[in-house]
Every structure is written in C-alpha cells, then in structure tokens.
Amino acid sequence: MAKQIHFNKASEMPDVSTSLGDMDWNKTGAWRTQRPFYEDKTPPCSVACPVGNDIAGFIQKIAQGDVEGAWNLVKEENPFPGVCGRVCFHPCESKCNRGRYDEPISIHGLERFVSDFASSLGRKIKKGSGARKEKVAVIGSGPAGLSCAYHLTRLHYEVTVFESSSFTGGMLRIGIPSYRLPKEVLDREISEIETLGVEIRTGIPLGEDLGLDDLRDYQAVFIATGAHRSRGLHIPGEKGRAVLSGLDLLRQINLGKHVRLGDKIAIIGGGNTAIDVARSVIRLGKRATLLYRRSREEMPAFEDEVMEALEEGVKIRYLVNPIRIGQIDGLKRLECLRMELGEKDESGRRRPVPIAGSNFFIEADSVVIAAGEEIEVSFLPRGMERRDGLVLTERDGSTGVKGIFAGGDLTSSQRTVAHAIGSGKKAALAIDCYLRGKDSEEAIRQILIGEGPAISIFRYLHPDERPRSPHVVTFEELNMDYFEPSKRRREPRNPIKKRIRGFGEVTSTFPEGIALEEAERCFSCGRCNECENCYVFCPDASILKREGIFSRQVDYDFCKGCGICFFECPRGAISLQEEAR
Amino acid sequence: MRKTEIPVSENLGRGHLACAGCGAAVGMRLTLKALGEKTVMVFPASCWSIIPGFWPYSSLRIPVVHAGFVTGGSTASGVRAALDIRGDHEALVAVWAGDGGTFDIGIQALSGAAERNEDFIYICNDNEGYMNTGTQRSSATPLFAWTTTTPVTRPNENPKKDMMAIMADHHIPYAATATIAYPEDLLRKMEKAKRIRGTRFIHLLSPCPPGWRIPSERTIQVSRLAVRCRVFPLYEIENGISYTIQEQSRAVPVKEYLKLQGRFSHLTDQEIDRIQERVDDEWQHLLRKARC
Numbered sequence A: 001m002a003k004q005i006h007f008n009k010a011s012e013m014p015d016v017s018t019s020l021g022d023m024d025w026n027k028t029g030a031w032r033t034q035r036p037f038y039e040d041k042t043p044p045c046s047v048a049c050p051v052g053n054d055i056a057g058f059i060q061k062i063a064q065g066d067v068e069g070a071w072n073l074v075k076e077e078n079p080f081p082g083v084c085g086r087v088c089f090h091p092c093e094s095k096c097n098r099g100r101y102d103e104p105i106s107i108h109g110l111e112r113f114v115s116d117f118a119s120s121l122g123r124k125i126k127k128g129s130g131a132r133k134e135k136v137a138v139i140g141s142g143p144a145g146l147s148c149a150y151h152l153t154r155l156h157y158e159v160t161v162f163e164s165s166s167f168t169g170g171m172l173r174i175g176i177p178s179y180r181l182p183k184e185v186l187d188r189e190i191s192e193i194e195t196l197g198v199e200i201r202t203g204i205p206l207g208e209d210l211g212l213d214d215l216r217d218y219q220a221v222f223i224a225t226g227a228h229r230s231r232g233l234h235i236p237g238e239k240g241r242a243v244l245s246g247l248d249l250l251r252q253i254n255l256g257k258h259v260r261l262g263d264k265i266a267i268i269g270g271g272n273t274a275i276d277v278a279r280s281v282i283r284l285g286k287r288a289t290l291l292y293r294r295s296r297e298e299m300p301a302f303e304d305e306v307m308e309a310l311e312e313g314v315k316i317r318y319l320v321n322p323i324r325i326g327q328i329d330g331l332k333r334l335e336c337l338r339m340e341l342g343e344k345d346e347s348g349r350r351r352p353v354p355i356a357g358s359n360f361f362i363e364a365d366s367v368v369i370a371a372g373e374e375i376e377v378s379f380l381p382r383g384m385e386r387r388d389g390l391v392l393t394e395r396d397g398s399t400g401v402k403g404i405f406a407g408g409d410l411t412s413s414q415r416t417v418a419h420a421i422g423s424g425k426k427a428a429l430a431i432d433c434y435l436r437g438k439d440s441e442e443a444i445r446q447i448l449i450g451e452g453p454a455i456s457i458f459r460y461l462h463p464d465e466r467p468r469s470p471h472v473v474t475f476e477e478l479n480m481d482y483f484e485p486s487k488r489r490r491e492p493r494n495p496i497k498k499r500i501r502g503f504g505e506v507t508s509t510f511p512e513g514i515a516l517e518e519a520e521r522c523f524s525c526g527r528c529n530e531c532e533n534c535y536v537f538c539p540d541a542s543i544l545k546r547e548g549i550f551s552r553q554v555d556y557d558f559c560k561g562c563g564i565c566f567f568e569c570p571r572g573a574i575s576l577q578e579e580a581r
Numbered sequence B: 001m002r003k004t005e006i007p008v009s010e011n012l013g014r015g016h017l018a019c020a021g022c023g024a025a026v027g028m029r030l031t032l033k034a035l036g037e038k039t040v041m042v043f044p045a046s047c048w049s050i051i052p053g054f055w056p057y058s059s060l061r062i063p064v065v066h067a068g069f070v071t072g073g074s075t076a077s078g079v080r081a082a083l084d085i086r087g088d089h090e091a092l093v094a095v096w097a098g099d100g101g102t103f104d105i106g107i108q109a110l111s112g113a114a115e116r117n118e119d120f121i122y123i124c125n126d127n128e129g130y131m132n133t134g135t136q137r138s139s140a141t142p143l144f145a146w147t148t149t150t151p152v153t154r155p156n157e158n159p160k161k162d163m164m165a166i167m168a169d170h171h172i173p174y175a176a177t178a179t180i181a182y183p184e185d186l187l188r189k190m191e192k193a194k195r196i197r198g199t200r201f202i203h204l205l206s207p208c209p210p211g212w213r214i215p216s217e218r219t220i221q222v223s224r225l226a227v228r229c230r231v232f233p234l235y236e237i238e239n240g241i242s243y244t245i246q247e248q249s250r251a252v253p254v255k256e257y258l259k260l261q262g263r264f265s266h267l268t269d270q271e272i273d274r275i276q277e278r279v280d281d282e283w284q285h286l287l288r289k290a291r292c
C-alpha cells in the first residue's frame, strides 16, 4: 500500500525516470473541509400518509419489477392496500415532490396495483406465531380494529375481534359502495388478516351480550366502534315517512337488500355520505339532487368524487338550507331558505347565513338526510373521557382507563380509512409497550415518520435496519437534471353510461406495464436506490465498490470533499457536513 | 431515470493531486475505464503533468510518457513507431493534452501527425485556459471570459477557436466532442475511437473549479449545462465529412450556464445576448453540416 521509496545512492535510481510506486501513501482525505456521507431521509409523501406506508420503498420495488417485494413492504405497515388504493383520498399525493415538477405520482394507483397484482400471484401473508402469552380483545371490525388486530398478531399476541353486526369491515362494507370498493377486495384483505391468525367473532355487541367485565381474560382492550349514528337535522318533519338516513340507505344497498324508493330523491348534505347516496340511487335508476347549504368550495366531499357524481348526472344545489320537511299529495315538500356566505367559522370555512324571506319549495319522492355521523356512547366504560362528541385519547390511543385503548372514528374528527388504520397501528404498538411495561411515548418517538404523526411499525420490528433521518426532503434538495417530464398515469375508467347501469367498479387497476412506468416516475426522495451516480462522478474514485458491488461507502482516506457526489445525487440521499478543524 | 453503467476497472489510482472536484480527473478516470490498461499515454505539459504524482510515484496504472509542451503529436507518433517496430500492434497510443497544448502551442505537431494519419487517439482535455500555470487565456477561452491575462477590465475579445472544424479538415477518420456529465456518451466515443485506426481526435470539455470560479460540487452540472445550452454540443465527425449530433431533449438559454461561473460574473446583458447569438449561429452552422 503506502509504499515510500528511498534511494541511498544515485546508482540505485533507474536510468530513465520511471515511476516505481503508486500514490496510495498520499492520503488526500486530509485536504477535506467538508465530508459527504450517505444518509437516507424522509420523503414528504410518507409523512403525509396517515397509515405510515413506506411509499418510496414499495414504489422502488415496483420499479425494479419486484411486485412481491413491494407487497411485502406495503403489508409491513398496512393490511389494507387494496382498500386504501381505492378509497383513501391520498393526502400523500398532494405532498409528493413530483407535483412540483409536473404531476404527482399516482401513489394510490400503485398501492392498489400492488395489492391486486400480488393476489393474482396467489401471494399469501405468512401466519404469525403466537409466542406471547397475553391476549388482547378488539371491539369493532372496521379498519381501525382490524389494523390493530393485525399488527398485534404480528407482534405475536393472540387477538380476538368482537363485532356487533354479522358482517366484518365496518364502514368499508356498509358505508362505502361497491362501485368504489368491490366487496371481493375487502373480503380478500380481511381474510388475509384472519389467515395471519386473527379471530373475528361476529354478532357480539359490546354493551349487550358482552360487558367489559367479561373481558377479564384479556390483558388489554382496543375499542374502535366507529361513528354509526346518523346526525339529525333537527327540523320539523325529519322523522316522517319516506325520510331516510343516508347511512341506513347505504347499508341496505350495500348489503344487497331491496330498497323502496320513489323516483326523485332529494339528499341533504355535502359530505362523502351524501355523494355516495346520490351515486348509489342513480345506479338504481333514480334521479338524485343534493342540497348543500354552502358552496362547492366548502364541500367536505372529495373533489374527485364530486366530479364523478356530476358526470353521472347527480344535481347539486348549493347555498340551500331545508328548514322543514312537509308532505303534499304523496310527495315530500321541502321548505328551504337560500343562503349566502358570511365570516369564516372555526373550521376555516365561510359560514352560511340565511337570506331572510328567501323561502322556496323543492319537491321529491323521498328525502335522504346525510348530515354526518355521531358516536354511540352507551356501552363505553365509565371513566373514559369524552369531548366534542369524541372519546379522548393520548396520541398512543390510551384512554385513561388502564388497559383500554381506543381509535378510529370513535376518537377522531378526521374520519378517513387511512386515519383509522393508522390509529389502530399506533394502538397496537402502545398495547405492546403497555404489556411489556415499556414507555410507549418513547417508542413512538423512535419510529415516527419525519416529525409524525404516522409511525413505522417496520422500524419497531426491525430496529437494526438502515436508519433514516427524520429530515423531510424538499423539492429543492433533489437534482432535476436527471428526470424528464412525464405524464401521470391514470387508472382506466369505465364510460359513464356503463358506470350508472350497476354497481361495478368505476375504475380499474393499472396494468403491469403502466404501473411500472408510473413507478419509474418516482424520484425516491431521500432514499438511495443505487443509481450509482455518486460512484460514476467521483473524481477521486472514493466511492467504494467491493467486488464490483456498490457499497454506499466513502473512502475518507482519499475523498477530498469536493461534494460532487452530494450534488449529483438525484434524490438527496447524501449529506454534506463541515469537517471539524 | 436509468442507471448509468460504467466499467468497474479503475486505471486511475487514488492519492492523485487534482484539485477537489477537478473535471479533468473525472474525465481521465472515465477515459481510462474505456481505453483499458494496455494504453500508453503521452502527456504534453498541462495539469495532468502534475496530477498523477511526482517521481518516483504515479497514480496512473498505465505507462505514461511526459513530453514537451509542443510535442503531443510528434511524441505520440514516435511512441507508436517504436511499439510497431517491437511488433506490439495491440497497445493503444493516446495523447492527453490541454487546450493550450492543442489549440495553441501544440497545433503544428498535431496537424503534422493528423496529416500523416498517425495511429493514435488524441484527447484534448479542454479546460479553456492555461490552468496549470494559473489561468491564462488560450485560444480555447470563450468570448468575454475572465482569465488572469484577460481581466474584467478587458475580457477575452476573441471567440473560441473551432478546433473540431480544423481537425475535420484534416480528414481524419474520427473526431468527437465529449464531456464528463455524459459518461455513457464519453465511454461510447472512447470505445469507438479505440476500434478505429488512424488519427482519432476527442475534444473533451472538463470544467475547472478554480479556473472557472465554480464551487467544486458544480463541475458536473456545469459540464451538463454546456451541452444543454449548446455552448458545447455533443457530436461526431467521420472522415471529416459525416456529422452526427447527439441532440439533447432539454435546451436552455446560455445564461443558465454563464451565471453559475465566476469567470462570467462581469457580463452585461448585452454581452450575454451576443454570446447567445453566437451560440445560436454556431448551432445552426453545425446543423447544416450534419444535414448535408
């Protein structure tokens, strides 16, 4: 190696001045004023994912053609990729760095693809081994409950889920219509959870047949009973005939029950339930008009779904507020007030204010009220604190009652599937900590994705894996020279005429080739994917390969600290730090 | 983005004396990956006379002949003849000369060798100035650039000499431009040159952090922008007549390139416009040559 050459006499020198040794003795690392080092960071998409999916990770697997690997990674964090890929409103995509360049990655589309493609390969999740002696009871088989049960099983607990109805899946089954979420997909993902070893017992409601006292055999309980009580409008006539609750109607349609409805349906509300009711009744051959008291901008329903509803012929009347439901010649007669928008309220939306004397009438065969859902409190244990119609919990899901945790719609005003799954996962971790006598706050801090709120249970299970800095990679930290503009791929969509003829799924899953193309658009923000740019451009051959294999190691004996590797990394996976002088 | 594949063999060892972020060090490392270890390289005086290390050491894993500043073409002719006499027709002879050693002081030796169609690859490592001796102007220095001999009070008044056209007019079998930000293109051209006999000329643009007044981590970016803004288009000329351009999908204004470099920081908007006009004209000229 570092061979120094000495000549004692002139005669020892070669006749021609030929070099006799290399320069390896010259440790140019001593010149360095700044030090590059490999440091995986946090992509913004996964910070925005309430589930805590390893988005960059699974997308890179798809890009490498390893869909099975992608599925394994997804399933580390999320038992419901097929569900989420379809119905999650994908907040990840609005934070995707690619959106700053051209269009965000279709993360939901890829998540859905992974789930469907893996199932077509006959992928089955491996059964966990119930090594721990403690048993945990989960109340409610919605996404929150099942996510908690799934992760607890993976943490080797024996878990029993108690579900009041005869169906599993909660709102996923009775709320979300099958044109958005086919029942086969839900069944498939729930049966994977059961295969893992989760026992689900249906027809056992907490409070009636089952008291908390009956659960003494269980060392911890997770309650996720959701929000299933339709909120009333508190206007005269709402209890009358041919006035239905949106959730009841959806439940009947979703369970394949025959519903008796007139032809012209007025739906009161502007949330997802209202839209789902409208689109469902359109599919039953009815006419649907939504009455919403604010304007389109304030509508809580997701933009895409409002669009699809309009396409399918749903009428929406904005700034209309029903104040009385009357009856005229077998028709329902809604007395309404016109509204205008006033000051912002606490939700940041402009408050609707009635215009005095603007009363008018709308007629319909049936009226559906979809004004939101409330939680059921009668069976909740004493001592469980509540506020604003929600059960209060710490961020780990603990309720203040020892050994009892809660999550999902019961505890959160952010009522989405992804939040429910995320809260179930967090509770699983907290229950593990509780049963082992560990500090759950500390455990959560260790595995937060970025600054949170979501956590990575993969990191909890594999603490020795490659560490990741919580630093969230910004668009400016990427090197766009390496990416050509390209269009976001869209899922194929059935023509409107075909859509409204039945409850078949509106969109379809990416074909494999398209999924691959879409995956290749991902920058893999902050996550080295071994593109080897750093190796290619180092002027000092100081990015090491060992036996031809890229090592992600810098040879600090020779690295001069030019920073080329740092700058040319397309994805900000190398950091630069000033050398101590 | 697609992964860039380059050969793993390293014929440039470590401990060399190039400045941090030296474009010519990246260029040499990539070039030697393509040319391989059975290469004899001739170094007329330039930065690369110094970079390998000092006697009795060398960081290069190939034999090198250090030569007089003016003698790149003639020394290589001699090395080739000597190898041929010894019956070694396999070893490749290459010259690695600076722009000063090529455009200016070495041009007669190069022209003579090219006219005789001597069998070697001549690589002009163009850093647009006499960098080894402290950034003096050469005839490769671009219009309006600052150097120590063309201070901002009187920047370089002459546009860069068109060395590729001069070499094309020698009707040598192969001439090509290359730069470090495009490693696959660079490797391909070196490998192609290696397979051809006769005089092959590679015009290699290598940004120089101290001389161009750029931060050391920007070397590759500046090289890339030189191509994207068409200051330095990538192209090949076969037998002096047949042009092929490696067109880039993203063309950017020359300003993007100039503004990164301290040697252009004194430019007025009018001067930038004039540079842009020249770049546009030369690009059109090149396109015409490629079309006929």
Ligand SMILES: Cc1cc2nc3c(=O)[nH]c(=O)nc-3n(C[C@H](O)[C@H](O)[C@H](O)COP(=O)(O)OP(=O)(O)OC[C@H]3O[C@@H](n4cnc5c(N)ncnc54)[C@H](O)[C@@H]3O)c2cc1C
Binding pocket: A087, A088, A089, A139, A140, A141, A142, A143, A144, A145, A162, A163, A164, A165, A167, A168, A169, A170, A171, A172, A175, A176, A204, A205, A206, A207, A224, A225, A226, A227, A228, A247, A250, A272, A273, A276, A379, A407, A408, A409, A410, A414, A415, A416, A417, A418, A420
């Ligand atoms: C019509 C509609 C459409 C929606 N669409 C979307 C969407 O597209 N995207 C999205 O992200 N979110 C959507 N949501 C919201 C989403 O469905 C919920 O946020 C989510 O299902 C909440 O999960 P959970 O597990 O907390 O509760 P739930 O899904 O409500 O599950 C609770 C379960 O507990 C059971 N249960 C209740 N009481 C008891 C008891 N006493 N004992 C035992 N079991 C009990 C229930 O039967 C149910 O199975 C929609 C909601 C509705 C109503």
Ligand SMILES: Cc1ncc(C[n+]2csc(CCOP(=O)(O)OP(=O)(O)O)c2C)c(N)n1
Binding pocket: B045, B046, B047, B048, B068, B069, B070, B097, B098, B099, B100, B101, B102, B125, B127, B129, B130, B131, B132, B133, B138
């Ligand atoms: C005849 C002669 N004149 C001057 C020098 C001093 N000298 C050594 S290298 C050099 C500059 C070379 O410039 P260039 O060819 O562009 O190569 P660079 O150093 O920029 O790589 C000069 C002037 C010399 N070695 N020989």
Ligand code: SF4
Binding pocket: A043, A044, A045, A046, A055, A056, A059, A095, A096, A097, A098, A105, A107, A521, A522, A523, A524, A525
């Ligand atoms: S480009 Fe990929 S890693 Fe980056 S934010 Fe978007 S999905 Fe996440």
Ligand code: SF4
Binding pocket: A036, A537, A538, A539, A540, A541, A542, A543, A554, A555, A558, A559, A560, A561, A562, A563, A564, A565, A566, B021
């Ligand atoms: S490119 Fe090479 S020399 Fe430059 S900082 Fe990176 S490892 Fe060090």
Ligand code: SF4
Binding pocket: A038, A527, A528, A529, A530, A531, A532, A533, A534, A535, A568, A569, A570, A571, A572, A573, A574
């Ligand atoms: S340049 Fe490529 S290989 Fe190097 S750290 Fe970045 S992503 Fe990884």
Ligand SMILES: [Mg+2]
Binding pocket: B098, B099, B100, B125, B126, B127, B128, B129, B130, B131, B132
């Ligand atoms: Mg030079």
